[in-house]
Amino acid sequence: MPPCVLLNADYSFLNLVDWKRAMRLMINDKVEVLSYSEKIIRNVEGLHIKIPSVMKLVKFIRTIYRNKVPFSKKHVLIRDGFTCAYCRIQTPELTVDHIIPKLQGGASTFENCVACCRLCNSKKGGRTPREAGMALNIKPRQPTISEFIRIRLMRLGIDDLLQDICFR
Numbered sequence: 316m317p318p319c320v321l322l323n324a325d326y327s328f329l330n331l332v333d334w335k336r337a338m339r340l341m342i343n344d345k346v347e348v349l350s351y352s353e354k355i356i357r358n359v360e361g362l363h364i365k366i367p368s369v370m371k372l373v374k375f376i377r378t379i380y381r382n383k384v385p386f387s388k389k390h391v392l393i394r395d396g397f398t399c400a401y402c403r404i405q406t407p408e409l410t411v412d413h414i415i416p417k418l419q420g421g422a423s424t425f426e427n428c429v430a431c432c433r434l435c436n437s438k439k440g441g442r443t444p445r446e447a448g449m450a451l452n453i454k455p456r457q458p459t460i461s462e463f464i465r466i467r468l469m470r471l472g473i474d475d476l477l478q479d480i481c482f483r
Contacts, residue, residue, distance in 0.1 A: 316354055319367050320473060321346070324375035328464050331471075334366045346370040368473060384458050386423060392430050393466060394458045400429035401439070401449050408433060414455070416441045425457045 319337040321329045332340070334354070340346045352368040384390055388411045398405050400412070412431035415421030418441050429451065431439075439447040 316366065317352065317368070317471060317473075319352075320369045320468070322349070322369065322371045323378070324372050326371060329372070329376070329378065331467075337367050337370060338364070340370065341367060344373070346372055382460065384425075384460060384463055386425060386428075390458070390463070391425065391428050393463065394425070394455075395430035395453065398430060399432040399435055400451050400453050400455075401431060401435040401444075403452055404432055406432055410436050412436050412439060414451070415443055419443070426455055429453065429455050 316334045318331040318333055321332050321337075321340075323329050334356075337346075338356075341348060346367075348367040348370050350367065350369040351365040354366040356364045356366060391411050392409055396405075397407070397409060399409065409430045409432060411428050412435070413421045413423070414427050414429060417423075421427050435449065439449055444451055
């Protein structure tokens, strides 16, 4: 089952919750349902309940705002759209390549790492792209939290739904 989007009382994105947690929040009157999915739960007694897809908390919750996405291989691959930065091929078997290799003092940061297929990574080796005669097709940079939320919602296919709700 697809996850449910949980918004704060001011309509800011909080989290994605599974359908069981969404149902508990609904039953305890802690949320207001803004949109329902097409999925239906049926029980033995013949009761049919639609699963919510977007919910808003009744009470506002203060959150600690992170201003940076933590560095990880997964986050580099998501930022680059699971596409090799050199040959632009999309494959599930990507690695992370350091533009300036660790041997030459390169750090593991978003500005120095890109998604790379195994073929291009082995061709480049421990050299810089210029030394290897390869060109980068992207300019790596530190992503923002809002970019990651938008990417995640697009991958789930519910970004259009949220825009419709927020801009009514």
